[in-house]
Amino acid sequence: MWRRIFAVFVARNREFYRDHAGLGWNIFMPILMVLAFAFIFSGDPQDQFKVGVITADGTLPQSPTGLLALDHVQFVPLTDPQGAVLKVERHQLDLLVDRRTAPVTYWVNLESPRGYLAERLLLGAERGASVETAGQGTGPARRTVSGAAVSYADWVLPGVLAMNVMFSSLWGVGWVIVRYRKNGVLRRLKATPLSPFEFLAAQVLSRLLVVMSASLVVYTGAALLLDFPMRGSYAALALIYVGGALCLISLGLIVSARLRTEELADGILNLISWPMLLLSGVWFSMEGTSAAARLLSQLSPLTHMVDAARRVMIDGAMVADVLPQILILVGLALAFLSLAAWLFRWE
Template sequence: MKHFLALLTARNIELIRDKATWVWNFVFPVVLIVGIAAIFDDKETALFKVGVVGEASPQIAAFKTTQYLQFIHYPELDKALAKLQHHQLDMVVQGGSEDGYWINDSAAQGYLLEKILLAGDQATTWKKQVVSGRQVRYLDWVLPGILAINIMHSSLFGVGFTIVRYRKNGVLKRLKASPVNAFEFLSAQVVSRLAMLMLAIVLQFVAMHALFDFLVQGAFALLVLIAVLGSVTLISLGLLMASRTSSEELALGILNLLTLPMILLSGVWFSLEGAPALLQNLTLIFPLTHMLQAARAVMIDGAGLSDIAPALLTLSAMTLLFLTSAALRFRWVED
């Protein structure tokens, strides 16, 4: 325990002295959110999204021939109505024994889509129903993605790149000659980075929530749990990358190879709902995907612990795999 505390203290002092790290982890995400708020003012867009539930019918088939509408199929009506309630869909239509449609009474898109729908030949067979709810702004939706990017970069570059630098500069070689073992060293790196990340994420969320009043339907404690588990998973992935790598150029290439697909395909900036099933299944190999799905489920849908349990279990399994592999592969000096 003394070895662990000594390593943890040394690493924390190093982080405190690194002013650039604090600026990047604390200030940059806030600046990014403010910039997005200035650019995206949540005005209505020209693209309408329609949720489709149930069996296809002649009325729905005719409606789907309308141009400039995006149709997304949902297996359950409740899920589609929850999206409509938060303005993530503009209309929901249901087929079956009796065709019906839902609109949000506070959304301009729903009003226009209703006019388009009722202009068809089968207008008299539609049954109208209405839901109400607070709009989910793009800011509400993108916030978890921005915080997750900060966690990802801080975990992979802050831990993985640092260990590679230690190995190249001979720091690990000196530590090998001390009574410190690999488990103590890696544990100190994980705990130090995790503590800094949680402090940064909590302060960022509180500050931005005070400025923009983000929609949070679920429990804040679950968001903290997701952040902690996601951070540990990504830190573990950084340790795995750095377990043997001794070249900073190679480490940079590997880190870019890991981060770029996650930024593009994990749903950070745009939703993959409605994308091909193959692509959606492919993104499940990324820890960031499970973090974002769980965080948005809690914030936007008010999900509970049982609802996000599959994502948390997946992150736990990934953490165990990454840490075990990193411990088995770890080398103090270059091969």
């Protein structure tokens, strides 16, 4: 069995690296996208306020008062104080307010110009005293943090890497196997001792090797060109992308299990990939979006891959910190692969 799997595995790899145009696209396109975003968003940040609000149930009050009653301020409900303070340190929040305490407690980054202005809005809205007298029973209690800002290029890079994994995984098996079926390759393989399980296993292993190799080249190239943070464990980052690739490759196998035309496969793959891309937080944070959008985003494998990769690269997470996301991705991969094997037909 393993000899047959290895033979198909080698044949599929040769087919890929002999396609020089496809190989170049997989490697250089994500690097160009990162450079483009680094150039576009390299200017000074705009004066827009984003304020986190710590609540017990993760919802904002129905009848807001004080700062929460102001217009033109984006309020983000949060339930994890430690993680929320970290966002203030990274300049991802201009201000953090904990309205569960009396007096109100807030955190501001001393190195953030927007945080300075947001603090003045808070003190005025809460009818508090000046910063020097705050926390003495006359106004909100002040807490300060410091930390360098995370640029948009740094924030978006884990998502770009995950996006590259998604497209390469889905189209690398979903489109190719449909082409095999249309061209009669699968019909000829059916006449051999090769079983459907052996064929699908070889496709998964081959595509996993290609995806991870291309991702390593992209990551190395971006590391040489951009000064982005990598504060966590490389082992955790590798496990996240391996689990995500396995999950998305298996999803691509489901699409290709019975389809006969590349056009239909391409349409279905687009129907699957673009909602995941929009709801996974690759380009913009899902914080502050509707509850329905956040719920739908949690159903996407790409969301778990992007969130976990950002926690590793930006927040310094280790393997144990992102183990739940890794297990979710591996569990989905096993479920998708089992369904693909059950649905698969040679013709």
